Amino acid sequence: MHPLTDKPTKDQSISSKKKVLDPQGRFLQQWNKVFVLVCVIAVSLDPLFFYIPVIDNEEKCLDLDKMLKITACVLRSITDLFYIFHIILQFRIGFIAPSCRVFGRGEFIEDSSTIAKRYLLSYFIIVILIITPNAKPLLWRLKKC
Secondary structure (H helix, E strand, O other), X not given: OOOOOOOOOHHHHHHHXXXXXXXXXXXXXXXXXXXXXXXXXXXXXXXXXXXXEEEEOXXXXXXXXXXXXXXXXXXXXHHHHHHHHHHXXXXXXXXXXXXXXXXXXXXXXXXXXXXXXXXXXXXXXXXXXXXXXXXXXHHHHOOOO
């Protein structure tokens, strides 16, 4: 609160508009189930990239299966969209402060900057490396025989 006007400061009014999600809430419980399913599908799609290179018997060279290339890249890109949505959600999920994790008690942290700092310092880099397109750019650059 501003000391003279008793109105919320600019930072407080902005942070109050951002909704912080409860990690035990129904939406996140459902989302986690969907996200695990999408992760399993993504892991199942990755071996498709090994079947894209094919041998062209007529010209005796290595070629790419165009239809499989497009299918694998599109499906993997769709799963990457789920990962991106998951990253955005991580910046909105509150947490119990580690300093007060006593059974039945604990301070629920709802400050957006604290949540973002905690996420960025934990496993944000690993998640970004997961969704980076490793094989996809190589497939589009390879030339035909």
